Amino acid sequence: MVANRGKPGLRRSLRRHWQLYLLIVLPLAYFVVFKYVPMTNSVIAFKDYNVVDGIWGSPWAGLQHFTAFFSNPVFWTLVRNTLLLSVYFLLAGFPIPIILALALNEIRQGFFKRTVQLVTYAPYFISTVVIVSMTILILSPRIGLVDQGFGFFGLDAPDFLGNADYFRHIYVWSDIWQTAGYSAVIYMAALAGIDPSLYEAARVDGATRLQKIINVDIPGIMPTAVIILILGAGNIMAIGFEKAYLLQNPLNLGQSEIIATYVYKTGLLNADFSQAAAVGLFNSVINLVLLLGVNVISKRVSGSGLW
Amino acid sequence: MVKQGRKVKNTGIDRVFMFAVYALLLTFLAVVLLPLIYILSSSFSSPNAVSSGRVWLWPVDFTIRGYEVVLSDPQILGGFANSLFYTVVGALVSVTLTIAIAYPLSRKGFYGRGFITSIIVYTMLFAGGIIPTYLVVQSLGLLDTRWAMILPQAIGVWQVIIARAYLRNSIPDSLYEAAELDGAGDLRILWSVVLPLAKPMIAVIALMYAIMQWNSYFDALLYLKTDDLYPLQLVLRNILVLNSPGNGMDAAAGIERRHLADLLKYSLIVVSTAPVLLIYPFVARHFTKGALIGAVKG
Incomplete structure (x- = not known):
């Protein structure tokens, strides 16, 4: 019996509660897409954004803006x-x-x-x-x-x-x-x-x-x-x-x-x-x-x- | 003896004080009520009385003309239908996603819940901003679709905190243990044990989402271009704030038309706000409770 080890390990938690992880995938994806991607998108503040090159392809502009x-x-x-x-x-x-x-x-x-x-x-x-x-x-x-x-x-x-x-x-x-x-x-x-x-x-x-x-x-x-x-x-x-x-x-x-x-x-x-x-x-x-x-x-x- | 004397003096002071308290509360009451009554009575007055400023706290030349025009304007009715759609679908999506994240986070055996919670709470402190978010919505092809009204604001951090706190406090560990002994998986437990017990909390967050969705105009302003998709609030803004008349008013002409346009604003305010204010007294108590769980546990 390995039970009662205080904090559950990731492996054991995954095996026992895989359904919980399945459940949380979609909401987590929401936070990534609508909250964290916008944070990385802020990089356009340091670029000359244009639609053709996209966010990462546009040329750098430094602190110009x-x-x-x-x-x-x-x-x-x-x-x-x-x-x-x-x-x-x-x-x-x-x-x-x-x-x-x-x-x-x-x-x-x-x-x-x-x-x-x-x-x-x-x-x-x-x-x-x-x-x-x-x-x-x-x-x-x-x-x-x-x-x-x-x-x-x-x-x-x-x-x-x-x-x-x-x-x-x-x-x-x-x-x-x-x-x-x-x-x-x-x-x-x-x-x-x-x-x-x-x-x-x-x-x-x-x-x-x-x-x-x-x-x-x-x-x-x-x-x-x-x-x-x-x-x-x-x-x-x-x-x-x-x-x-x-x-x-x-x-x-x-x-x-x-x-x-x-x-x-x-x-x-x-x-x-x-x-x-x-x-x-x-x-x-x-x-x-x-x-x-x-x-x-x-x-x-x-x-x-x-x- | 001395003590008694002081007590008598105090009740005198207290009486004056209580008088001041009641006067203060009556002032609060009047200040909040007067504008509401004014809007309501104006909406039932004749266009002429409204435009010449004769309405105060009671309808002048009672008529329901304003409501007839408002309720036959296709633009306004379309906005109403759209808002209803956004509110119902939006609340459904939001509640589902909120439970889907709050339930795992409320379980003790769920590894990483501290980390995930802090990831979520952090988004309250620092946000990407209008433009970077707009670029995401654009790249997903959601611009000018109904989804743009539902997805970008689908989960509220506050509601997750409230739901998590509720699940944690109202469902004892022994219940999970018993269900697990019976061989139920986590999803099965959610469906047959947790959700039935969480009904009051679900009602509260559903109402919070619904009212937020019903009242919002900002996302529509940012993401929607087509008139047919506009929610009521954006239609209201165009008519009430920007003063561009609705279609229904083309019929009236000249001064009559301007007067009718004035009257219409009052009726519009009443029509758009009444649904929310009519259900509000029944849900206020739960709302308060929800806000307090969040305030204490957050």
Whole structure:
């Protein structure tokens, strides 16, 4: 009997579980073809890609596409737009779900609580296209809801859609509108996991509800909040293409053109594959570095990280 | 005595505090609900009332004209049918592949599961990007086919993590041992033991995939050229965001037509979003659970 040798060897595992290996072939092929081949395809960032010679046959171009991008006047605008949008997004979007979760946690189970949860969670399931259309309709001059609201107080509403300065606010706040309820769920779960004896102790000490929130609830959800913040910071350069592209119009391009939309336009609309791949690769690398960096810092400071 | 005094004072403070909590929650509720109600009532108002901005929270000159036009537009109906196809087939393919990878990864005797898991999770950290992925889809000959909507996003890493965690936690080793003693192979065990027990998890990830597929427009924008293949979201984008009118609107003329085009947007939003929001209350609880398994185990 060779059994019970702790870790199973590959040979023995193959013999006993060949059906499992058979099963996993197809999904693994998916990851190779649609995730890993694209990574190797990134090599076209260092080549002059043309359709005839293909990815590997096209001539090498060195760092030419990168230097061209870095010296392009549009470079700093893109980096600035991407960074400002995502940092704003991260900072404004962070506290609101926490506030919602803390407030929901204070009231007792019942119709009102369920209604608030159900309603605030719902927009999460609405598509980006519809969210953007709703935003445009609601903000549109003359007929939109917001315009009417301003009119009710006898004020003229600013031109939200035509002025580039409003782009970031529209992007960020429509996103908070959509996802705050969903994000709050994770904090609600963290709150439910807090040791009840801490509340008991707070009650014995005669703490007010607010003191209880500050001294028990907030420390209790800290680890969760840190992880969510790290994940957000790691995604800073990967801010969504989908929504920015939909919200773009000729009037707000100065602030709404971000790296992801630029990649799409250069690559697929102007068919400059190599240049676009170089910009995309630059973005991915910065993103990875940011994620790893933030994780290290967070481990040092708070003791909790992703891994 | 002192203690009691403090307690009385605290309940006073707490009452004010609770008032603030309810006020805050009511604000949240109103802010989320108002736009939704506005869209819904606009969709039932006359084109004229919508275009002159007279609709607020209640339909003005009630009519279902917008819905009549939307539901008779061939472009929109085609998009609807396509989206239905992508959603159903996509969810089927995705769930099958996700189980096919999550099941082996959940088994203790499966050699290399740590390695394979890290290979998969790594794709969350670093991605090839839009252009390199586009080149893969192109070289496989999938451009402008229905498969381009299904295959490139077939497996979600998040869903694999959720499925694996569920299988690991809800199926005890003793069950596998008993099945093996009965001479059942791993596939047989999957079919007759694991899948019946995993029904709730399968429902959750199927819904996640289905809603993702129903709501997505990006892959269609990248990979599809032919109008006939467009999913609803891309048709919506063309009508709602780019303002290019659907075919059905050619009938109306001039100002009337512009007004109708405005009204149509509201009806379109309702028609395309209603299916998802109507099933949502019934699945929300499971959705939350799924998200939490992922959050804890990931």
